[in-house]
Amino acid sequence: TTTTKAEETTTVQPTTKPDVDTTGKNVKKGGYVKKNVSAYNLKLEEVTEVEKGVRYYVYKECNNGYSLIKVGNQELLVETKYITYKCNAKKIVNTSDKKYSxxxxxxxxxxxxxxxxxxxxxxxxxxxxxxxxxxxxxxxxxxxxxxxxxxxxxxxxxxxxxxxxxxxxxxxxxxxxxxxxxxxxxxxxxxxxxxxxxxxxxxxGVTISQYGPKKIRNAKLRENLYKIAGGVDFKIWKANARGIDINRNYAEGFDRGDAKIPGHKQYAGKTPISxxxxxxxxxxxxxxxxxxxxxxxxxxxxxxxxxxxxxxxxxxxxxxxxxxxxxxxxxxxxxxxxxxxxxxxxxxxxxxxxxxxxxxxxxxxxxxxxxxxxxxxxxxx
Ligand SMILES: [Zn+2]
Structure with a gap:
């Protein structure tokens, strides 16, 4: 309903500077707000908003019903009743995504x-x-x-x-x-x-393996990929965009591998850490x-x-x-x-x-x- 929606998105408290009560319980742990709520920024001396689903650092539960929270180097006062210590952030990484580009x-x-x-x-x-x-x-x-x-x-x-x-x-x-x-x-x-x-x-390299050279934006790199691939299926590409294997490109034991020319794997490059x-x-x-x-x-x-x-x-x-x-x-x-x-x-x-x-x-x-x-x-x- 519309009433619920309005409640979810806005609260008007506090509109003015709440009393900063230094007495209270030290918390010093991560917390969340139950919904988007207004807060008072002590440094900027203005009313601001804190968002649901964002982890804040709760510093103190003050005796006057407000909690002191930290966002970067800003200190905010928010009503303690809106604070929860259970994560309420939305889940982000979708693991059903087959490729994950x-x-x-x-x-x-x-x-x-x-x-x-x-x-x-x-x-x-x-x-x-x-x-x-x-x-x-x-x-x-x-x-x-x-x-x-x-x-x-x-x-x-x-x-x-x-x-x-x-x-x-x-x-x-x-x-x-x-x-x-x-x-x-x-x-x-x-x-x-x-x-x-x-x-x-x-x-x-991941982009080449997942989609082929067509997703490489630089035309020179893209055309070169077809030349150096030697007909190999791009799905099994291991190297970077110019056919150098990053895990052969360090100085210790450099160029001891089998591949002597750029390609899908094991070519060390011309010089280490290039x-x-x-x-x-x-x-x-x-x-x-x-x-x-x-x-x-x-x-x-x-x-x-x-x-x-x-x-x-x-x-x-x-x-x-x-x-x-x-x-x-x-x-x-x-x-x-x-x-x-x-x-x-x-x-x-x-x-x-x-x-x-x-x-x-x-x-x-x-x-x-x-x-x-x-x-x-x-x-x-
Ligand atoms: Zn590997």
């Missing part, structure tokens, strides 16, 4: 950041050759001393991992104030150990200095790591992926780059059949891996 991710990142901006930050580490953004997200307390770094969809055809990762990002945000993992609150874990995730390292995607990852890693790195790939339900460690044993107990001790192989991979810097890392290969995996495999990938990052973060508490 770069554009889908871009739209969802924007929505996620709007709903959970107090715990989720979206940044851009560079642009791909075809000018797509190389996004990375920081989940949790951006100032946390410990960091878990995660890369996803380095290899184009392994794009289902992006859909899985975006869902996990949303899960962790939704459960931030209410859920626990093995007795520890998500908020406790992620306030102390942040996740830095690049959910689609190779967006041009590609924007490689450069972006290196810049983020150098900036955030991760304590541990999880590399998500998609081939055969196996896991690669240098040695058996507490981390690899824990990941095995969760996934039961077959252990492969990679040793000092050096093929210009991201793992080689990390090993050379003594950054503990493990590569998880989701999906049993060759990528792109069938959509029916999604459920198992999600179920097996949904708690991986929260459990890795918990190790560093």
């Amino acid at each position: 770069y554009s889908d991710m871009k739209v969802d990142l924007k929505k996620l950041e709007k709903a959970y901006g107090s715990i989720l930050k979206v940044d851009i580490a560079g642009k791909s050759l075809d000018k797509r953004n190389l996004y990375y997200v920081t989940l949790g307390n951006a100032k946390a001393k410990k960091t878990v770094y995660v890369e996803t969809s380095v290899h184009a055809r392994e794009y289902m991992n992006t859909k899985f990762m975006m869902k996990v990002i949303e899960d962790y945000c939704r459960g931030y104030d209410t859920k626990k993992y093995k007795g520890k609150k998500y908020s406790t874990i992620f306030n102390n150990v942040k996740l830095v995730i690049m959910p689609m390292v190779n967006p041009d 590609e924007p995607e490689t450069k972006a990852q290196v810049s983020v890693v150098e900036k955030v200095k991760p304590d541990v790195v999880i590399c998500y790939h998609q081939a055969g339900e196996v896991m690669y790591h240098l040695n058996h460690t507490k981390l690899s044993n824990m990941l095995y107990s969760m996934t039961h992926y077959t252990h492969i001790i990679s040793g000092q192989t050096h093929y210009g991979t991201f793992s080689d780059y990390l090993d050379a810097r003594n950054i503990l890392n493990c590569t998880l290969e989701t999906g049993l059949t060759p990528a792109p995996v069938k959509n029916s495999m999604y459920k198992k990938i999600y179920k097996t891996n949904k708690d991986v990052l929260v459990s890795v973060a918990k190790m560093y508490l």
Whole structure:
């Protein structure tokens, strides 16, 4: 009815500055408003609106019936009766979407950041050759001393991992104030150990694998793709838009691979760290200095790591992926780059059949891996 609708969208209180009552109960946790309500901005001294479905930081429940909430560096007073501590944000990531394209991710990142901006930050580490953004997200307390770094969809055809990762990002945000993992609150874990995730390292490649070169906007890149493909089905593309494999483009063991010319996989390029995607990852890693790195790939339900460690044993107990001790192989991979810097890392290969995996495999990938990052973060508490 119209009455309900009007109630849903507007409240007029407070129209003037409410008394700032400094006495009250300290809360200091995430909360939501039950509907769009008016609030009073203490700094700007004006009435403003707070939206339902957005996580705010509730600082204090004051004795005068108002709560002090924080939005960025602004402090607002809102009536306590409108506050709820249960997440009421709309669900964003649609996992029934078969392909989950770069554009889908871009739209969802924007929505996620709007709903959970107090715990989720979206940044851009560079642009791909075809000018797509190389996004990375920081989940949790951006100032946390410990960091878990995660890369996803380095290899184009392994794009289902992006859909899985975006869902996990949303899960962790939704459960931030209410859920626990093995007795520890998500908020406790992620306030102390942040996740830095690049959910689609190779967006041009993903676009090629999903739609073919026709979706590559730059004509030179597009025409070149047909030349270098050598008749291969673009669905199985792993490389970037000029046929360089990002996971062969690092300096450690550079150009030891089989491919000597650009193509769908394993060509290292002319020089190490020549590609924007490689450069972006290196810049983020150098900036955030991760304590541990999880590399998500998609081939055969196996896991690669240098040695058996507490981390690899824990990941095995969760996934039961077959252990492969990679040793000092050096093929210009991201793992080689990390090993050379003594950054503990493990590569998880989701999906049993060759990528792109069938959509029916999604459920198992999600179920097996949904708690991986929260459990890795918990190790560093
Ligand atoms: Zn891969």
